[in-house]
Amino acid sequence: MSKVWFITGAGTGIGAGIAKAALKAGYRVVATGRNLDKVRKAYRDVASENIAFIQLDVADEAQAQAAVQQAMKQFGRIDVMVNNAGYSLLGNFEQMTRLEFEQQFATNFYGVTYVTRAVLPVMRKQRSGHIMNISSVAGVVGLKHGTAYNAAKFAVEGFSLSLVSEVERFGIKITVVEPGFFRTDLLDPRNVRWPSNVIEDYAAEGKAQAMWSGYHGKQPGDPAKLGEALVRIAGMENPPKIFVAGSDALAMIVPAVEARLHDTRAYEELSKSTDGSF
Numbered sequence: 580m581s582k583v584w585f586i587t588g589a590g591t592g593i594g595a596g597i598a599k600a601a602l603k604a605g606y607r608v609v610a611t612g613r614n615l616d617k618v619r620k621a622y623r624d625v626a627s628e629n630i631a632f633i634q635l636d637v638a639d640e641a642q643a644q645a646a647v648q649q650a651m652k653q654f655g656r657i658d659v660m661v662n663n664a665g666y667s668l669l670g671n672f673e674q675m676t677r678l679e680f681e682q683q684f685a686t687n688f689y690g691v692t693y694v695t696r697a698v699l700p701v702m703r704k705q706r707s708g709h710i711m712n713i714s715s716v717a718g719v720v721g722l723k724h725g726t727a728y729n730a731a732k733f734a735v736e737g738f739s740l741s742l743v744s745e746v747e748r749f750g751i752k753i754t755v756v757e758p759g760f761f762r763t764d765l766l767d768p769r770n771v772r773w774p775s776n777v778i779e780d781y782a783a784e785g786k787a788q789a790m791w792s793g794y795h796g797k798q799p800g801d802p803a804k805l806g807e808a809l810v811r812i813a814g815m816e817n818p819p820k821i822f823v824a825g826s827d828a829l830a831m832i833v834p835a836v837e838a839r840l841h842d843t844r845a846y847e848e849l850s851k852s853t854d855g856s857f
């Protein structure tokens with residue numbers, strides 16, 4: 580039987596790109612989303628035996644458990660879990676309410692943990708599985724207006740790279756995916772959440788909305804090609820733990836990692852001076 584991919588936020592963008600690439604490669608797909616009508620519309624031409632549509636708001640832990648159980652009833656296994664669902668809250672930290680900040684974490688970080696918690700017993704029993712967590716360049720470098728979004732993506736990275744050392748003994752692999760800018764609905768001004776507090780001191784630099792909305796529709800990355808790359812990664816015996824996706828992502832991440840290595844080496848002596856002599 581062909582492998583089963585379980586994808587969150589599969590109705591649009593990167594999630595749909597991954598699902599369609601997996602279907603094209605002959606795999607079966609569990610396409611999940613908050614609005615199932617919207618998800619179904621994205622897969623009109625797919626034969627019903629190859630796809631299951633399951634309700635899943637990732638910020639709801641009970642729904643995550645129920646969705647995995649329903650997928651198991653339908654297909655009997657889950658081979659690749661893609662934690663993709665997410666949105667962006669963009670703006671100055673001070674202008675975000677605590678609730679806005681926490682809601683960003685509820686979807687972009689806790690959602691990943693809820694779905695992972697639901698799927699791990701399945702994969703552990705199978706003694707195989709591959710979890711792909713869609714992080715971002717924002718999970719590696721700090722960006723203006725990204726205190727909530729970037730912090731949640733950094734959390735996804737720390738979670739994934741720690742969890743892998745606990746579960747690889749069960750044949751479970753984890754890949755963190757760090758895309759650059761991909762042409763999706765993420766930066767559609769109707770989907771982005773903007774902070775609601777008005778603070779005059781920040782007014783002079785203009786609204787975050789004006790800056791980020793300018794990228795919408797101009798992103799260089801192609802979600803269909805990212806889907807194909809992830810299908811290739813899922814087929815590897817030893818897949819990477821981190822996959823940087825896109826030339827723009829490479830252009831941002833490579834210098835950031837090099838700068839970190841440079842600073843680490845530059846302060847080696849000072850660092851060692853903190854060793855105890857107990």
Ligand SMILES: NC(=O)c1ccc[n+]([C@@H]2O[C@H](COP(=O)([O-])OP(=O)(O)OC[C@H]3O[C@@H](n4cnc5c(N)ncnc54)[C@H](OP(=O)(O)O)[C@@H]3O)[C@@H](O)[C@H]2O)c1
Nearest residue numbers: 588591592593636637663664665715758760761763764765
């Ligand atoms: N596009 C980029 O440039 C880029 C770069 C780096 C990382 N990413 C990451 O890639 C992932 C996919 O985003 P995208 O670019 O494909 O944007 P997108 O087209 O807006 O897709 C996001 C998907 O997530 C779903 N979603 C949002 N909140 C959800 C929730 N609580 N429960 C379930 N589904 C939810 C949305 O469903 P609805 O239709 O119901 O809203 C939508 O299907 C995100 O994690 C994003 O942070 C994107």
